[in-house]
Each structure stands twice: as structure tokens, then as C-alpha cells.
Amino acid sequence: MTKHFLAAIFAAGLTYSAIAQTTFPRNGVYDERPGMYAFTNATIVVDPQTTLQNATLLIRNGRVEAVGASVNIPAGTVTTDLKGKRIYPGLIDIDSDYGMPEVTRSAGGGRGGVPQYESNKKGAYYWNQAIQPENEASVLFKANPTKADELRKLGFGAVLTHPHDGIARGTGSLVALADDRENTLMLKPGATAHYSFSKGTSGQQYPNSMMGVVALLRQAMYDADWYKRSGSKEQANMSLNALTRNLALPAIFEANDKLGIVRADKIGDEFGIQYIIRSTGDEYQRLDEVKATGASLIVPLNFPQPYDVEDAWDADNVSLAELKHWEMAPTNAGRLAAANIPFALTTAGLRNKADFWTNLRKAIENGLPEQKALEALTTVPAKLIRVDDLVGTLQKGRLANFIITSGNLFSTDNIIYENWLQGKQYIVNNKDLVDLRGTWNLTVGSQSNLRLNITGKSADKPEYQIQADTVKITPKVAISGDLISMQIQLDKRKPGTIRLTGYRTSPTNLKGDGESPDGKMITWTAVKAVDSPRTTSVTSTSTTSTTATTAVSSILYPFVGMGNAQKPKAEAVLIRNATVWTNEKEGVLTNADVLITDGKISKVGKSLTAPANVKVVDGTGKHLTNGIIDEHSHIALLSINEGGQSSSAEVRMSDVINPEDINIYRQLAGGVTTSQLLHGSANAIGGQSAIVKLKWGESPENMLIKGADGFIKFALGENVKQANYPNPGVLTRFPQSRMGVEQVFMDHFTRAKEYAAGWAAYNKLNAKEKATALMPRRDIELDALAEILANKRFITCHSYVQSEINMLLKVADSLHFKVNTFTHILEGYKLADKMAKHGAGGSSFADWWAYKMEVHDAIPYNAALMHRQGVTVSINSDDAEMARRLNQEAAKTVEYGGLSEEDAWKMVTLNPAKLLHLDANLGSVKAGKDADLVLWNANPLAIYARPEMTMIDGAVYFSLKDEDQKREQMQGERARIIQKMLTAKASGASTTRPMPRRARMWHCEDVEGVMAEGEEGK
């Protein structure tokens, strides 16, 4: 306590500043000093492009006064000779929480807790707690000397700090890392606006999914616009006010991974904002997509630790992607630089800030040019946040923020001596420290045959040893400036210590006197005989070897063990002599040929001639079909349910496509080529579907089928009314019964109708009228519902029992819209006539039942009954495993209900294509349609059948015969990296136990926070 107190007094007492003290009364005498310092004979890196030799830096009142080879040093300047030393601009970190209050998530709110539906933040703010643009770092900022010192030691002079809490986080401030009053430290308040995908401390239910986060931010932006135009007349809202105000600032978005960069950028595009994006260090895995965003990045240097792979079996738990990431993460910055993607570097994300230089040097060894590194720590961040007139270079007029180093900032043996902030000196290491290391001839009294060896890794941590003939003695030594004191026990057998005190007379001479054990005064001298050798060459050797081994690593598309070294491309292929299931009136053709060119089926027939340069595949004894279309899938998604409200029509599954889900590849191996990625069934009105082709390795954008109609998931029954919620005692979300579910629809569609009418009326006005009229508020939830009413968006409704199916048909009829598809629809057979009359299709399981009450009457004859009643029926998976055997599920309609094999096959191809309005291009083998084809080893409906080749748009995405080769390559790559990891561990790197992270398998009732892993059920 006393110590701290003393330290505080010292800090306050020694602190002076020429700026920003004007308004403060002084307890004592004014102590404003001229603040003129000159640093001469230095190598000065003015900016990353300009390095001056033997130059002088002159600063005055905390700013750069002059820099150059011949600078006039006015009288009254404190001059320091920096011969042999360098000066760099102070480093800048623009993702910091320095001086911000700690962000602590409130306890509770987990499984079974009472759901919080409204904001807990009192005041005139936005309805959702995660939107808090009103927070301002400038108001929250409190200097923290300990943390400032930590960053100063690394060479940082200024950081952009902001509260890391919420989706809209408010503004950031540029602050100096000096110890001073906040008034002085705040270099630029309100410098930036900040956003993220994390709702932070908000315990509010909504949003509880990534797509909900995106939707919430989008809606808030539209609301801000409305508020600016007219909303402020209706309500006061400090959040919306701030959101608009912050639009003028550089905007920084914290992404959660490489996919998040693209996702964030897409939001920016919608509102004409180019976000600066804080990335996570895995951008190298999707460089093209990242570059295409045009965003500048803020890149961390958080490299993974090696895994403990000594136990071969346990090591199986580490995936090849994880192994590769360990190897390649240090190449990230270098690859960004090579791709000309502008970026700043940050210390954020490091487990330990002290790793910064180690990791930065590792990045440089792995291809990051030093100049780029310097830019990324000075000029780039300064420009990005528009403070380049203040910091980032040492040009005249900039703040006197600079560091003094022993040599090249980036070399391993560099020492940062001093960090000057706003003209104030902070000593990191003593630059005047004399390097005593070497061998000294020591004479103590009459003993002159002694040698003093001073060694150690650095000058400030010397180690001492005295050699008397063959005897080695370790003395106790204390050095303070030029003073030195030593205690020596010269003879181990005889007790008694000689105590010597002395001083340095020259760099090579020490002398003094002392007392022998018996109290006699003696004199001593030491003369340096040999300097200690430098150790730089050793480091550079190891550098080369690291680079050499890293070069072997390559990117995979996607970055998963089963990914491809190159993205598959469309080929011209002729498949000969196969049994072709056309799904057209031609039926099943035997000994037929199919020609594929430009990603399309160009000819179907017998004995086709092979054009030049076409790859011929022998289909003898094999069956060729369309790719399977899964009408109901939850693979390749980062989250499934936005269950925070009974309607989440505003959320889009296209925002959460995960192109790296291994289930994509597994399903290609099962013949699936197209999937409707659906929102879950946690609420009555779910989210907007993403219809994708399973193009393994492509971007989410390229997986989406262009021009496909928009679909939306609805849900009825047990999940919607939370019947199987683990803690029913706390349920407060409307509805809790099937009665209420109907009212959710009636209410929302009624509002959507009025909303659409409001816009229609407004859009009819002429320009003059529009100028005075109030533009309606844009509501992205009602937009989606209005699209349904306008027959522009189509419903896939999760449904089980007949009462609720009937209900939705009635609701739809009364509001004049159509239910496109009932999915699951296990009691569809009870209402098949009504469905057929309404024009609704059914997409069902083949034989699922008995897992919950609402599937009690589910029967495997359902598909056949509906089909015969004229309903378009498909068989879907809703399950990552079953999707890879959808051919078998279709075959069950032959067993149950006796459908023909052709009709059965259409249940997983043509019929889902129809239900998704994609049958113009998909679903049958016909000239002109997309070449999404599967070659099977047998009748595709047989249990013994398996795909040998799966093709999408004419490109082969799965090939059975290449599987062995792929496996071999994976094993080789695995073994190589594991050997490297073992070496890393042997040389002392700390390791992480093999703990594979596994994305969970989604089913449609997986509500975040509701269903635990392993709990089964549809």
C-alpha cells in the first residue's frame, strides 16, 4: 500500500507537461519547461519510406519541430547524442480496450434461466441492448499506468481504444500511452465508430444467432435513417441519434473470422459504408474473397500454439486444418502484403501482449516485408482512422511520439531504449548502459591471477564468474550507474567474504577498494581483456530454415483436410453407355450417352459422337441421374435458429453459410448437389432460406443459386410453443399453444399488409408530394412478409399434425397467399386433398416417427398417399447423416406404398426442384439443364448403390476413384506437420492438448441454448 502510494506521489511529482494544463489550478509552483530536445547523429526513420542517416530530430512542446541532416539547434535545447542508435515513429494500435471499463458478462441467463425479452438498459435508448452507439470511449476512458507501461515497452505510443461491448459499440478515441491527465492523453475523442457480430454483455434473447445479429444491425441502421427524417418527432432515441452522428466517422467492424469479413463488408455495402475490418488471422485461407471486399484490415498476430501430438492416437483428434493453421498462421500477414491488401497490425487477440515482438518477427520470417510491418504499425493505422496529421510519422508538426532503439526495430537483438510520448521521455531500457560483458583481468589486493568473466544474454542482465586458477567462484555483484560492489568468497574451504566497492573509470577499467574478511583495507582493479562475442549470426540461420519448411504448406479450398488444392472447374464430358434416369417422359434410358459442355447438359441420346477435347467416361453398368436435391437441410450453416422472438422474418440464412462444413463433402459423396438451407423451427416465422449448390471450396456467394426465388421458413407445433423446453416454468414467449400460433400469423400478416399499403401509397406520390410526405419506416421483417403477400417469397412450413396444417391453409386463403411447401408434414396424408386443392407441396421424412408426441400418427405411407392425391412430394433429410442416403430414403416409398421406382426417384430430384421453383434448370437429365449429375455403381435406389462421381455445373466435386489418392496426400501432409510440431515441442514451445472443436450437427429444432449436444429429435 505504502509502496503504491509512494509511486503515485512520484508519478504526480515528476509529471509535467506543457500542454493542456491551462484550466487546472496548481498546488505549488508552475513548472512549465521549454520542452526542447534534440537527438543528434541518429538514424531516423521519419516514415516507412524515409530513413535519414546521421540526422537530428528536434522537438518542442511535444511536437516535432524539425528533422533532417542539418537542423539548427536553438539555445536552450537538451541535446542527446544517439550515435549508432535509431529513431522510429511511435507505434499505433487501433484495436485496443486500453482504459475502458472491463466488459463482464452478467452471470445466468443460460439454459433454463428466465429469458430476457426487453432491454435492461434504462433510458431513452434503442429497444435492443446490443445496439449502443451512444457509448463513447472519450467519456469512459480512464488512464491505466500499468497497462500503458506494458504497451509502451513494446514501442506503442498511441492506441485507438473503444468499449468492446455490443453490436453497435459507439465511438473510439485515440489516446496516448503516457502517464498524465486524461485531458492530455486524449488525442482525438470520438475518432471512430465501432461495430461487431457479438452482442456482448446484453442478456436480451434477441438476437441469439449470427443472422439475427446481422438483421438487428441492418434494422437499426434503417431506424436511424427514419429517426433522422421523421422519427425524432415521434420519440427521442439517443441510440438512433448517435448511430446517425457516427456515420461521419471511420467505421471499424470486428469480424469473428475470415467469413465474417465478407459478411461485415456486405452490411457496409448496403449502407454505403466501407468498414475497416478487424480480422482474426485466418484471412490467408480466403484471400481472394477478402481482397474483393476492398476493406482495409486490422490484423492480429495470435498464432496458435503447437498441439501435443506425441501420442499418435490422441493426435487423431487434431484435424489437418488445425495442423495446417498452426503452420500457416505466421504467413498470414505476409500473404496479405503480397496480395496488396492494406492492413494495420494490432496486439489485440494475443494471449500475452509480450508475445507481440516474437510473433511479429515470426511473421517477418514468414514473408512479411519489414517496411510493410512498419507501415502497418504507423502510417496505415494513422491514415485509416484519419489521424495521420497527428501520429504515424516524424514529419514536422506531428506529435513527438517516437522510440529510440539500438538498431533495426525488427531484428531479434534490437533493444527499445526509450519511448517518447508527446515530448516526454519513458525509459524502457537504459541506452547508456555500459556493456560490461567480456573477460576482465582482476587484481584484488595482492592476488593478480584472477579473471572476471561477465556473460549474459543482454547487457542489462549480466552474469558473473571469477576464475582463480582452476577454481570457479560466483561473486555477488551489484551495479548502479558507474558504481559497482562485489562480494567474493575466494576460498571455499575458508569462511570469509571479501567486500569490494568501486567505480568505472573508463569502459575498460574498474577500480576501487574494500575490506578483506579480517577487516584489512585492500584495493582492487579490473581491466577488460576481451569483449564478449555478439550472437546475431545464430538467429539468422534459424530464420532461413523456418522459411524453407513453411514454403511447403499450401492452401486448400475450402481450408479443411478434405478440401481441394484447386477449385474444381467445369469440364466437357461425355458419359457413355449408362443407364440414364431422365425424369422426363423418356423415362429410364439404357445404354445412353450424355454430353456435358459449359456446365450444362448439351445432349442426351444414344451413340453420341464425342467432340474434340471432351473427356469420355465409360458408364457401362452404371446409372446416371440428377444430383439429389435436399429440400430441408441445416448443414453448412453457422447457426440455425433466431428464436429470440416469435417472428424473425428479417433474418437471412445466406448471412451464415459455412462453406467449410465437412458435411458438404460427405453429402457430395452421397450424391447431393443442391440444398435448401433452412432456418430452424424455434419460432412461428423463421428466417429466409439460402438455396445453395454444394460447391465444395467456393465462397458462400458462389454457392448460392443466382436468381433463385426467395423462400422463408415457417414452423408450427411443439417447437414453436416450446413444448419440449427443458425448463417450462420460465416460459414467457408468446405463443405457448397452437391457438396462439395462428394469431402470430394473423397479426404479422395483417401488419405486413398495412405496411405494404403504406409504401404503395407513398411510392405513388410524385416528387413534389414526396418532399412533404413522411416516408414510411423501412422494416426488414415486414418487407419479407409483404413479399409473401405479393407472391415474391415462398413458404416452407415445418408442420406435423393436421389441425395446424389446416390452420395455416385457412390463414393463407383468408389473406390470399399460398403456402408453397409443408415440410415434415407427417400428417399430410390426413389433409392431402386440402393441400392439393390449395396447391401446397409436401416435403417429408420417409419413415420417421415416435420421437415426440406430434409424430405419433406419422406413417411411412405418407409420401405415397400425398403423391397419389396430386401433391408434389419430396423426401428430405433435416439431418446431415440422412442426407447422404437420401436415395435410400426415397427407395422406402417403394416399400411403403408401392410407388414406381421412377416416381420414388423423383422424390429426391425433380419434385424438390419443383418445390424450390428450380425445375427449369434442375431435376431432370435434359439438354439445356444444369449438369448436376451423379454416376452410380448400381440402381440409385438400391441399398448397395453409391455415387462414383458427383458433378455440379459440369465440374467434378466428388470422385470415388480419387479418394485413395486424397487420403494419401492428407496423411503425408499430416505426418510432415506433426514431425515439425514434435520438433517445436522439443525445442520448448508450450503446447495445447489435442482438443478438436467440432461444429455441431444442426437439426431444425436446435434452438441456441435450448437443446444440448446429443439430444436427438426433429
Added chain:
Amino acid sequence: MKKILVSIFTLASLMSFGQNPAPAKPQTKTIALMGGTVHVGTGQLIPNGIVLFSNGLITNVVDGTLVKLNLTDVDVVDVSGKHVYPGIISPASTVGLQETGAVRATVDKQEIGILNPNIRALIAYNTDSEIIPTIRNNGVLVTQAMPQGGTVSGSSSVMMADGWNWEDAALKKDDGIWLNWPNYFARDFNFEDFTTVVKKNDKRGPAIDALQATFADAKAYAASPTPAVMNLKLEAMRGLFSGKLNLYIRADYGKDIIEAVTFAKSAGVQKVVIVGGEEANRVTSFLKDNNVPVILSGLHRLPNREDEDVDLPYRMPGILQKAGILVSLSYADEWWRTRNLPFLAGTAAGFGVTDREEALKMVTSNTAKILGIDTLVGTLEKGKQATLFVSAGDALDMRTNVIEHVFIQGRKVNLDDRHKRLYKTYKDKYEQK
């Protein structure tokens, strides 16, 4: 009062609609299935065979082209063009122990507590379960009712898919004790990012210590035919040390399999069966050396790891078969899915098991051997019970698994089930053909 009456009526009408067909009457007359393709269940196939059974037992299985039988006073069923199979056996099953998964009141598959060797699954076995007719209508005629929960879950019994009550339906009571081996790796679910982390299970040491102590006590207890103080738990384990009971150990990871088997052998357990065995391919020579059979968990599952071969689960039976390990297929606790068990054998045949007859063994005779019921069922051989079925075609393929006759111990089973009744009701409603 009125309300109560109404609800009683509703219940009654529901029950009458939902009622299963009555259990079959005992066989009174000899039956001959003539001219079908007979899948013996031993690997043998008789293209034009005759299966003759009387008083519930198979009296003859012959090649109809070679042998003429005297068929006076025999009910002759012409099954030419069709296929005759031994009843499929579903081990490690919760059929009869749970009805509607999400409704707790209908689920009796596990007990609380850690060490429950005395818990007996057959006690809760509900012969009136509506699941049962649906599985036997796909050829699954025998199930092993297995308890779950705790570390030692209790004992299983082998049940026939037909009977008035559990005593009636039991084919073999208390065939073995079930042990959930404490896993080397534990799954840890992260609610923050909804991923699962697999990490070393640090809590397993004490669990294994407790098992060791219990098995040591049980062995000592078993040495005395009349212990001074009766202990129900130790009493239930007695048969493990004489070879009367199997010890079914649920273990998947290679290290767990080795540890668990070694544990059981050193504890004096005579017969050990590995259940699950999702990574049994890593320890084939160990399993072979120790003569340990494996009941694989449902093949229709995803690979355990991102980098694992996409078809590894499907290929597992073939890998084990070729290594000389006795393999059986199960649907584990997927009670209603049990009707798809024949298709797991089909999958095994499509992915590496030598041929379809070998794959068939994995759901018939192999399973019977493992469960210790091979003198009763599992093959179509003289002396075995006439628990068999006739399918229109290949029963391992869902297109042709159309069951036309089912006999359990020679009793002709009514093929009606809830699904067929609802099918008929609505076919009639729509006047579909």
C-alpha cells in the same frame, strides 16, 4: 363427472384404434414353406428350398430340387420367387422400453444411480408397444432389451417381438450386464459458440477405481454360493464370473476398448462383448487376440472426425469381418428405427463385407452367437426355433423388403400395425387404389 366420462370414452376409442393385433396362437400344424430362396443365416443360400417346421421348431431345411418330402398333413405355403430368412435380431435395443421419446411418461430405459447391476430391463418391457409390430413387419423378430444409464446400467434380456406379456415374450432372461466404460475422452459443449470440444476426461480415474472395487467385491461374493448377507447388486453380477452372463461394455475409442477389455478380463469376467466400437478398426488385432466380439452401433452415422473417410462407418463391418472378428449390427437406442436394421446389413454388404449372406449373418447368426441364443434362433437349421419370415424380395434392400409371412416360434404373426391401419383408413377416404 361428465368430463371424466368423456375422457374415458376418448381414451377407449383411441385405444381401440391404436391396439396392436393379438399375439399369435401356438403352431398346431406342420408348415412347409415351399420353393423360396432360403437364406440359412450361416452364409449358405438354397435357391429353391423347403423349410419345414412343427411345434415351433424347424424340422427340416432342404434343397427342393434334390429332396422330396412327404407333405401329407402339412400346411404348404408356396413361396416360390420369394425369400425366406431367419428372424433378424436387434441387439442393444430399447424397443419396448420407450414409446414416445419426448414424453417422459413413456420412457423406461434408464435408472438413476451409478452402479445398477440389479436393474432388469425386461421388467419394463411393454409387449403392447406400438413400435413392435412395425419392426417385425420389416423382419426384426428378436430384440435385446437393454438398460442404459449410470456406469453399470443393469441386465438385458432377449425378447421376442410377439407375446402377451414380458414373461411370455422373453426368449432369454438376463443374458448379460451392461457397463458404460468411463471415456478416455469427454465431450464438452460450449454454449458460447455452440461447438463441442473433445478433451481428455480427467474425472475417469475415480470412476474406474469404483468399478474395480465393485467387480472385486462381486467376484469374492460370487465365490460363496450362500453369502451370509444377501446383496442384490453383487448377486446380479454372479453370472459374470461363471460365464453365464455376458459383460456388454459400451466403448468406442481404441484406448477405451483396450482398457475396458483388459479390466474385465483381469476382474475375472468370462465373456466380454464390446458395444459401439466406432473405432474398433484401430484395435482389430487386440480384439482378435482376446476373442472379443463387437456389436457395432448404427452404421448410419457420420464419421467421428472431420478428416475421417466419409464412408468409414459404412465400411466398419467389413473391416472387422476381414480381421476375423465376430461382428453384429445394432441400431443402439434408436428404438423406432430398429425396423431399418436389415438395411444396415445391406449397407455393410455394399461397403466391403464379402457378400450379402455374410452381411445377413451380422443381423442373425452372429448376433445369436454373441447373445448366447444360437441354439434357439439365428439360422434356418433343423432344431432351431421357427422364428423366421418371408419377404417378397431381398430383405436387406428397402425396395424389396416387403414382408409377407412372419412366424415366431412357429406362431403365425398377424402383420397388421398402426401404420398399415392408418394407411388403409386414408386410402379408403381418398378412394385410392
